[in-house]
Amino acid sequence: MEENQLIKQLIDSGKISDPETPRGRLLVAAAQLFKEKGYNRTTVRDLAAQVGILSGSIFHHFKNKDEILFAVMNEVVIAMDEALKVSLSKANTINDKVRALIANELDFIHGKTSNATYVMVYEWRALSESYQQQIMQGRAGYFELWQSTMDEARREGVIAMEPDCLRQLLHGAIIWTSHWYKSDGKLTIRQLTNRILSLAIKPSSN
Amino acid sequence: MEENQLIKQLIDSGKISDPETPRGRLLVAAAQLFKEKGYNRTTVRDLAAQVGILSGSIFHHFKNKDEILFAVMNEVVIAMDEALKVSLSKANTINDKVRALIANELDFIHGKTSNATYVMVYEWRALSESYQQQIMQGRAGYFELWQSTMDEARREGVIAMEPDCLRQLLHGAIIWTSHWYKSDGKLTIRQLTNRILSLAIKPSSN
């Protein structure tokens, strides 16, 4: 719900597309199809059909197919970054901060933006190089938040490993949950967050 | 080194292709290109050029492009399974066994078969459904080895989480190393193995 608040803000400020607009609908459809079938196996016609328009009309909203993939990823990048900032600002202890890192990423992978988040990771190579660079620049702030939080955790002695290494191991563990975690299974998202947190931080506090 | 021994055995027994043969060379090239550019963006001509033949000749060795992707994945599946069996048979303590699980997977992701292993994970959806099923059948044994080892670890009290959940988290952490770990960086593979092991197992023994 707070997430929704944030998303509304981002829409209103024009940072991400309103899913009620044609452009927004297209991006939602693209995220879904790119996840299901992969970018290359999704045709522009598929995309158009999914939103009930004809293929030619897509190019009134996006210069080309590549730009659609970019937009899908870019909006996730922006939203993840903003959401993490909010989350971290509410966390007081270092423990809570690390939990915020993990929880935020899990939210994106299993929440409303799951498709786009998945696409960002698994269709990376389908993106043209120049767009890849733009995305990487966009993610810089996000990674710095992770980095500095992990550094802090290291200084406070709650993690037992090089912060950089741990960060990457956690990223991997989290992203991979998209392949096996079912929100209707035994584990709640909150419990899953705790499990991953327990990998990162000595068991004193979970 | 022992790995090489095993691979030779597998080649001799016909389970995987000899990289000296045309078929084997094709598979090596395919793994590399599929990793670099993705399956869809790799053309049959690319593949042929890489091994110095013409595109038509590829179809003397494989029925179609799909079969090449399958073969790349399938040989990894076989080799990973065999290698893990050997590794586990040499491990005495539960600690060593879990380390074997991790070390084996890291070996495949960063060793000679890194390309093919990467392809198996990241080009999964490019594989036709019937081949996906074959691969999944082929991996069943491998996953059982993980599962039973993790179960044992749980019974012996060295892991603090549902074995199934931990298994998946470790898989994710390990696979993701393909994106960031450089063998010529600060961390040796052995050290990386220890780092991951330390996530899994209480710090009494590493």
Add this chain to the structure above:
Amino acid sequence: MEENQLIKQLIDSGKISDPETPRGRLLVAAAQLFKEKGYNRTTVRDLAAQVGILSGSIFHHFKNKDEILFAVMNEVVIAMDEALKVSLSKANTINDKVRALIANELDFIHGKTSNATYVMVYEWRALSESYQQQIMQGRAGYFELWQSTMDEARREGVIAMEPDCLRQLLHGAIIWTSHWYKSDGKLTIRQLTNRILSLAIKPSSN
């Protein structure tokens, strides 16, 4: 002339394609090329060139090459059937009815639809099996008209042979005319019709 009337009706009712539309033009070209060079030796590019479009555009009108062959044949099937119904309805004596059978078929083989009719006979094996079945179903009515007319002729004693056998012999004789009969030669179509009729029916009445 009446034939033209009928064809217009069929076009208007959507049963066969208007030769003014792209689809219709393609079908006319296909019939011609398939007759001249055979289905297999006619490339999609040949076809496109003939109607002045590019090869890719063909697939806006037909799913694949096979469907083009089917459409060529199917439109002949429909038109032959309709034309025969009209002809028979105007025939009073049994003699006239048998003449109608023959004349109708000769019209198709030597009239405007000669190419398509030829293709239907001589490219039959090039058609995929499922399409063959559809065509055969479509021809059932036509053959029944022949059959029942021949049966009637037999009952009335004007033919001296098993109706089934005679029907087939006449079909063969008629179809083969596509190889030798020239409308600008010694024989008019009407005379040719009489010749064939004289094979079928005792010379009392022609």
Add this chain to the structure above:
Amino acid sequence: MEENQLIKQLIDSGKISDPETPRGRLLVAAAQLFKEKGYNRTTVRDLAAQVGILSGSIFHHFKNKDEILFAVMNEVVIAMDEALKVSLSKANTINDKVRALIANELDFIHGKTSNATYVMVYEWRALSESYQQQIMQGRAGYFELWQSTMDEARREGVIAMEPDCLRQLLHGAIIWTSHWYKSDGKLTIRQLTNRILSLAIKPSSN
């Protein structure tokens, strides 16, 4: 049986290939496959497989695929011509002569050489133009036998039509039997011969 006698003579004299030799076996297989699948859809590999050799070996026996088709047709041409000569030489009355024309052709269409005969008619356009001319030259004698016999029949008043026209109509009726006549059906070949003869000749004599 007499037919077999003749074929042996032709083999011995080198006019047609011995089906025991590789070349002969190839021609038998080619006739069969060309009939079943059509020339274009029959691959050289299919052919090789059918006779138990490998594709490359075919070119020790024939310069190219085209030559195989030519050879199939050419041997039929030769055999039909020789067989007709023999048959005609045994016929005394004009009636018997016309029957010989018909019977001979039916023999080839439904006898041992049925495949090759079928191919000669239905794969004509698949043959290169220069070979077509050779075949047509080879058939000239055969057609002259038909022509002169028909002319004679006309002079004797047993046929009621231009000999040329009747000849073609009979050819068509006869060839078409390949599509419907079954030797295990109601009609024997001899009866079928009579039916066709009755089309040609006034019913005084069958």
Add this chain to the structure above:
DNA sequence: TATGAATGAGTCTTCATTCAT
């Protein structure tokens, strides 16, 4: 003579993109 891997031109088909309406 037989082999069979390799050739390379040629086939059908796909699809992102354009553009006149």
Add this chain to the structure above:
DNA sequence: TATGAATGAAGACTCATTCAT
């Protein structure tokens, strides 16, 4: 802005033919 026919480059795959062994 939407349409959808047309584009044309590119793709996977086929196959008659060659040739070193």
